[in-house]
Amino acid sequence: MNQHYDVLDPATLDVVGQAPEHSPADVDRMVERASAAMRPWAQEHATRMDALRQCAQAIRQDVDELATLMSREQGKPLAEARGEFLVGAGMLDYYADLDWERTTPLPDRDGRRVRVDRLPVGVTGTITPWNFPISLLLVKLAPALTAGCTVVSKPSPTTPLSTIALVERMARHLPEGVLQCATSSDRTVNVALAQHPRVRKISFTGSTDVGTRILAQAAPTVKRVTMELGGNDPAIVLPDADPRFTSEALVRSAFRNAGQVCMAVKRVYVPKDHVDELVEAMAVAAQRFVIGQGIQPSTTMGPMHNASQLRTVQELVEQALASGGRRVVGGGRGCDLPGHFMAPTIITGLDDEAALVREEQFGAALPVVAYDDVEELTSRLNQQEWGLGASVWSPDLERARSVAEDIEAGTVWINQHTRVEQDAPFGGWRQSGVGRERGVWGLEHYLETRVVSERPHCLP
Template sequence: MTATQYEVHDPATLELVGHAPENTAQDVEAAVAAARAASAGWAADREARRNSLLAGAALIRRDLDALATLLSREQGKPKAEAAGEFSVAAGLFEYYADLEWDSEQQLSPRADRSLEVQYRPVGIVGTITPWNFPISLLCVKLAPALVAGCTVVAKPSPSTPLSTIALVNLLNEALPAGVLQVRTSSRRTVNVALSTSPGIRKISFTGSTEVGISIAQQAASTVKRVTMELGGNDPAIVLDDADIAVTARGIVGSAFRNAGQVCMAVKRVYVPRSRSAELAEAIAVEAARHVLGHGIADGTTMGPMHNESQLKLVHGLVDSAVGAGARILSGGTADCDLPGYFLSPTVVIDAEPGMDLVEHEQFGAALPIVAYDSLDDTIAGLNAGEFGLGASVWSQDQERAYATASRIDAGTVWVNQHTVVEPDAPFGGWKASGVGRERGRWGLEEYLETRVINARPHA
């Protein structure tokens, strides 16, 4: 395998964290060959797979502190949140190890024949994951793929490869050789190689809609299956009877988690005009409680943006909104002595539909608040947009909130909460926000092929 490496830097201090291999297309094909050699044995023993997943979860919990420190340094998030990612990963391994599912299903009998549906692993899987949640977004793919009997070649983001390498090395203490491998690159070389390799039978991707479209087009050349969790621009829709304090805490807890770099975070707030000033002030107060700093430092509750280009993008969207008449109520500055990509939680008021900050996913620490006059018009406008990953409704009237939630075109709609996912509930997007589902039995089915045995007795 190639010996060339590239550097990985801490987004808070800009210091060198480590080096990762600059893998090639040939390295990917070597991984595919090893995965193919391991496939038959791995698929044959379901109990061994279950035991390997449970052993992997135990190893993660054993090394949690060291793993969290590494992830915090290369990604930027507070160490407690990094540890949370690995805990989620261990929980996913345990959930899928214990999930009951039938590998065969008998259909209703016919007069002269029997029908059995068999569920078998799809084959070698390529996972392509982003930098915002490198571990949990990998393991939500990895756990069901492995329990289904698939072998996996994992490709992390170029800027957060070290924690994935560490995780794969750790899990390989519990897995047979060739079942799980990782390939890294600072370029798109490995992405393209995975997407176009005839040996890879499925791609599971999380990232931007733009990149997802490109990967799907590449995968189509070899008729691969794809699961894609793509962009989102999640609205929080506040009804006129909402508890302002509860709503502000919930929105801030979602909108500025991981410096706002969460696919399903609140990205924009819609509030009745009569309550907009009150809610905006409460959100600004809650957001100001954040302490910016190095993720591994005590007291830090919010780290930097992950890279310079993302920071510039968010600044540009905020500046554009201000130029069009919006105002910054709080934040907008670095508020940190470190040289990294910091932006304090930025609350933008007097935002209007049509502004880029409102209509485009900012994926960062800025939150526009839009005052509305008609709930029906607001929902119609949101449903006409390109995204449909998540949304939330905030109200003290549960029946009214539920009715409103049921009108929103999105894969998940929360009531009086946001950014909450469950291991046994399907997660994914409508429209440009994705294809397929992850988590629960739905996530497992993405890694299974069906075969029907239609049998008639010999005459």
Template sequence: MSAAATELISVNPSTLEEVGRTPITDADALHRRVEEAHAAFADWRTDRARRQGLLAACSVELMRKLPQIAPLLSQEQGKTVEDAGNEVWISARCLAHHARVAWDDETPGVEAAGRSVVIQHRPLGVVAAIVPWNFPVFLMMAKIAPALAAGNTVVVKPAESVALVVGKVVEILNTVLPGGVLQIVQGGPEVGQALIGHRRVRKVSFTGSTKVGTAIMRQAAETITPVTLELGGNDPAIVLADADLAACATTLARNAFFNSGQMCIAPKRAYVPEHLVDAFCEAFSAEMANLPVGDGLAPGTKVGPLHNRAQLDLVTELLEKAVAGGGRVVTGGGRGTDLPGYFLEPTLVRDVDDAADLVALEQFGPVFPVVAYQDVEDVLATLDEQEFGLGASVWGSTEAAEPVAQRIEAGSVWINQHNALEVELPFGGLKSSGFGREGGEEGVQDFLASRVVSTKR
């Protein structure tokens, strides 16, 4: 643990003013909380019906406290207060869904005279849930809801910059849950490393960058601790020649700049037939006019700031390199506001080569490049070589789009829509976008282990 810092300072990315402070969890406190979660596991695992009732009650309580949570989430993370409220709402839905998920022991057809066999699905123990800053409430809930439903206990470690709102949500849930079942530790990477390496931790679930996910998997391998990794994404949108350009451009613009583009599953570039690029950019730009930039708490704001200086600098650098390489800014490129925070207004760039860093890397910001193509086979070949495989969308008639969608390696592929996610469905990536699933019944199974009980009578 760091000897220098004793607390985390949360800063509003719109105003650069301090929002509040959170004590860093020291080594002794971290050990106690993990041990308390381990002790609570013995009782929590035993009664599924009780767990379901408590998770349902958590969902109700979270919605009741939405007016307290949403403004704090907006202040600390930067997103609009409307989007923050929707994040709390979907988090409550996630809890309610997992309160209904059930599973049964299985009796396989291998019985013989005097012998019976049962396959049981049992919880693992203490789960470490490591949460990023872009959707801290929902991405925490996507981990703790299935983990708790399965009978595990959970220790949450949020990103340092969203410590206040995650701490507030954990506090609210703990007014419903039994003591010890849900714990929280706060701090930087050293706190996360100590949590992952604790001998009581039986599972690690992480959402964040591929680089950090690789380090977590490497550390977890030392203790043979299973991991679920939801990592980076650089999701393409492939526009076909017979696509409804107006509907396509409108939907992509709304999704590309949601949360200032800081969403792993957001569309991050469009491949458009060369002869349709002008029309696509015109329709896309028209929708961008409906996305005013400002403080997330201000009425009418649709796009807030980036979350931190490092992210703003990265996206700005990628944009400048793309323009220097021949790309042309169609709309945007400025700050969009006089506020002092980390602002970059929604920006559309065309005439960008698909080898440009703005296209090839996950920029994670409000810049959207358009790549012209002549043959969709070339696009598919490019996607086949890319490192990420989180999501993708294809736009066109069903007859034309379905064969293209079938050839894309990604955990989620949409046709004539993007970012259509439901808590009832499994979500996760392929390739460098990670492995394991969250959501649906499959997400609960990620927090269970199978064992065979064979009895000779």
């Protein structure tokens, strides 16, 4: 019988529930069941699409219960947790309705017929992080199940309960073995999935450091991999940007989910002569957050998710202040609860060499950096290792588009940041990722192509 481990509420540090401590042997059994389920699941496209729609409806039916569980184990406000499940249900419906060619005939030639088939890549392992445990899972599950793959899902050790609850509800509408969940308090299950010879694809979202290790573990069996990795998204404010509009939008993006969003604004670049005005407006916006436990109706920003992440961000802020940075707002906890709280913090007076600017802080601290020349700035940013997203801010759309054209990143927003679309590809350049998710681009990563070429069985 499996052991279990405690899952804690990051706001109160109370035990929310327990999750199974699965082992590599458990993974072997799950992969065996997933392999047995593959062929019948892959053969009936219409049946699969009906099942996806039923799964989406099951999520909507229980969304309040599911959102409360996620808010308690992850920390985010209840409305955001609810939205995460509903976005995920929408992703299932999107792929269920997606029109894609499973077989493409090529023109006949020399009396021969040639076609290209698209077939499921096989048993898939999904490895997902704690910041968006459900939406980042369903963006993988929906195309994988649409393609005809079977899936073993591995959630973060600290947010397994909402994933378990989701998989239980979806599994009621799926054949046995099609979707399973493996949990553990460490990374042994990650390694077991990445190394397993019968797992043919790994889809991972998380830090670049962990992603590169999983890539190395998957390499000996030459698995397909999709990696949505770290980001250190810059927001480039042009001189004519409206301070109030820009500051409100930047702060909403930067401190959503306590700053724990891979594609959030992580650093703001402002023309030197406009820094003070914009920072003052950002400070006003940042102080409007109501900090507390996510399940409380008044809360608009919850805690950071764990003690380690809070400590990392605090250390980056301390280093920034020690090197000449100025704290404009923040610095306290913003809440009397015992959890991992940090009030939204904005720091100015830094350059690209400061660790708070150079590294992905992934928390409730935001550096604002002055610049002189936007062309020099974009050139400098393109030489750095990150390339997940970026944004440009200006009422002059022609000028903003011109700057956006020079940015090397998976997504470039203009006068917005963090918005993603169901039908547009999402992923990063350079060390921010491998492959794309969402839309038809996401589906292609779960398909293999097979060419069938035939000729008559007779002499010419």
